[in-house]
Amino acid sequence: MNLSEIHFPQTIPELLTLISREKNIQLIGGATTFGYLQPTRYLSFPNTIAITSRIPELHAIHKTERMISYGAACTLSELEHVYPFEHPQSASLLRTVATSAVRNVATIGGHLMYDCSFLSLWPLFACLDAELEFRAASQSHIKNIWYLVDENGRHCAAGNELLARIRIPLLSIDHIYIKRIGGNIFPGGDGAHLVSLTSVDRRSINFFRLVLAGARAFRDFEAEQRIISASHPLSPKIAQTVLHMYAESLRKTNFWNADLILPLIGQVLEDLQR
Amino acid sequence: MNIEFTLNGLQHKVTITSVERAIDVLIKQCGIKSLAAECLDGHCGKCLILLDGKSAYSCIMPAFLLRDRRVETIEHFTKRHEYDLLVAELHRYSSQSCSGYHSAIALMGMMLLQKTKAPQTDEILDALENTHCNCLDPADFVAAVLNAYQKLRTTRKQYESE
Numbered sequence: 206m207n208l209s210e211i212h213f214p215q216t217i218p219e220l221l222t223l224i225s226r227e228k229n230i231q232l233i234g235g236a237t238t239f240g241y242l243q244p245t246r247y248l249s250f251p252n253t254i255a256i257t258s259r260i261p262e263l264h265a266i267h268k269t270e271r272m273i274s275y276g277a278a279c280t281l282s283e284l285e286h287v288y289p290f291e292h293p294q295s296a297s298l299l300r301t302v303a304t305s306a307v308r309n310v311a312t313i314g315g316h317l318m319y320d321c322s323f324l325s326l327w328p329l330f331a332c333l334d335a336e337l338e339f340r341a342a343s344q345s346h347i348k349n350i351w352y353l354v355d356e357n358g359r360h361c362a363a364g365n366e367l368l369a370r371i372r373i374p375l376l377s378i379d380h381i382y383i384k385r386i387g388g389n390i391f392p393g394g395d396g397a398h399l400v401s402l403t404s405v406d407r408r409s410i411n412f413f414r415l416v417l418a419g420a421r422a423f424r425d426f427e428a429e430q431r432i433i434s435a436s437h438p439l440s441p442k443i444a445q446t447v448l449h450m451y452a453e454s455l456r457k458t459n460f461w462n463a464d465l466i467l468p469l470i471g472q473v474l475e476d477l478q479r
Numbered sequence: 480m481n482i483e484f485t486l487n488g489l490q491h492k493v494t495i496t497s498v499e500r501a502i503d504v505l506i507k508q509c510g511i512k513s514l515a516a517e518c519l520d521g522h523c524g525k526c527l528i529l530l531d532g533k534s535a536y537s538c539i540m541p542a543f544l545l546r547d548r549r550v551e552t553i554e555h556f557t558k559r560h561e562y563d564l565l566v567a568e569l570h571r572y573s574s575q576s577c578s579g580y581h582s583a584i585a586l587m588g589m590m591l592l593q594k595t596k597a598p599q600t601d602e603i604l605d606a607l608e609n610t611h612c613n614c615l616d617p618a619d620f621v622a623a624v625l626n627a628y629q630k631l632r633t634t635r636k637q638y639e640s641e
């Protein structure tokens with residue numbers, strides 16, 4: 206039985222000092238993945254663990270006219286009434302994550318940094334171009350959430366860096382399409398979510414995102430560009446071309462079950478044609 | 480390490496290590512009888528506690544996360560008038576009595592009755608979902624909680640006006 210040293214830092218600098226001092230440190234949000242994934246009576250952690258949830262700054266939610274930002278230790282339940290979860294479709298997506306007894310404890314930081322697969326809210330945050338603020342003792346940097354995806358579409362969480370905040374630009378979204386496909390999402394499995402967001406300005410589409418994420422994440426930037434600035438309703442010709450592009454790149458990347466996913470992408474495009 | 484937390488209104492001081500689950504500390508060190516550690520993955524719901532007033536599974540939670548928190552189990556409520564009222568409503572609405580999940584269901588009911596605003600149907604169904612109980616009809620649980628809430632409010636109003 207490996208006993209770990211437990212730290213409850215009260216401030217970000219205190220936590221960053223710990224991270225730089227301890228090589229083998231594990232950050233803990235709500236610890237729901239650890240408790241769930243270890244079937245044994247006794248839990249096991251690396252030599253040093255640091256709990257993020259006692260740092261007030263990591264709980265703060267700030268909203269300006271242009272963006273919202275959440276501290277990484279906000280629980281999923283705390284996000285229930287804020288952007289983008291005031292939209293009924295996103296709210297339903299949030300409620301599919303386990304049960305409220307898990308969401309009351311699980312943090313958004315732990316949800317996005319779980320590195321075995323892309324959990325349910327990840328593709329929505331990717332569609333919204335969420336930016337992640339990482340902090341280390343010597344530096345801090347802001348990266349697009351897509352930075353967590355390696356070239357094979359797998360999750361590549363950054364070692365011992367602290368995810369401090371998640372920033373999301375506030376967009377007015379006209380169409381949201383969210384569909385769950387396949388089996389389990391957590392702890393693993395062939396389940397995935399397809400999330401697509403569109404906004405329309407007058408009669409043209411000025412924002413379009415379509416992200417698929419489960420064991421791997423997929424997004425076709427070129428196909429998205431084709432749709433942006435196209436007229437709304439979408440012409441059948443563009444819809445066909447775009448669908449073809451998705452089909453090509455899904456097959457090229459060998460993404461899980463293209464045959465199942467293509468009709469769903471077709472449905473998203475059909476929606477935009479109406 | 481030594482941690483302190485409030486359990487059912489009383490301050491507790493316990494010695495724990497990183498390997499212990501919250502449920503084991505609550506049962507073995509604090510003597511809580513209403514919890515059961517059957518699944519260790521939050522699927523049976525028999526380990527439900529209230530953590531700072533919100534539901535949580537104590538079987539997937541490391542004990543160190545209890546530090547400085549407020550924990551309640553059903554033992555905290557069983558001597559209260561609200562509890563008797565809730566149990567009576569549950570019996571009235573549900574022909575099936577579910578012994579295995581009784582503590583978890585009653586705890587979720589008590590959590591909802593503590594609210595200052597009447598709980599919404601979604602919220603009540605969410606709370607029931609935490610218990611993973613299949614024998615109680617969700618509509619019965621909703622009706623029982625809302626009725627108990629209403630009765631409590633009426634009693635409180637009468638008490639205030641006297």
Ligand SMILES: Cc1cc2nc3c(=O)[nH]c(=O)nc-3n(C[C@H](O)[C@H](O)[C@H](O)COP(=O)(O)OP(=O)(O)OC[C@H]3O[C@@H](n4cnc5c(N)ncnc54)[C@H](O)[C@@H]3O)c2cc1C
Pocket residue numbers: 231232233234235236237238239241257277278301302303304307310311312313314315316317318319320324325326366367368369390391520521522539
């Ligand atoms: C019973 C059950 C059912 C579930 N069902 C679903 C489901 O249907 N859909 C779904 O999507 N998910 C599901 N989950 C998974 C759930 O979403 C995650 O367990 C939860 O979001 C993780 O959050 P946490 O705070 O507990 O993370 P933790 O377990 O504390 O941490 C997870 C990972 O993130 C790292 N980490 C945590 N915080 C930070 C930070 N600030 N910076 C850097 N790294 C950090 C940790 O080191 C660890 O590697 C389920 C979980 C349970 C227990």
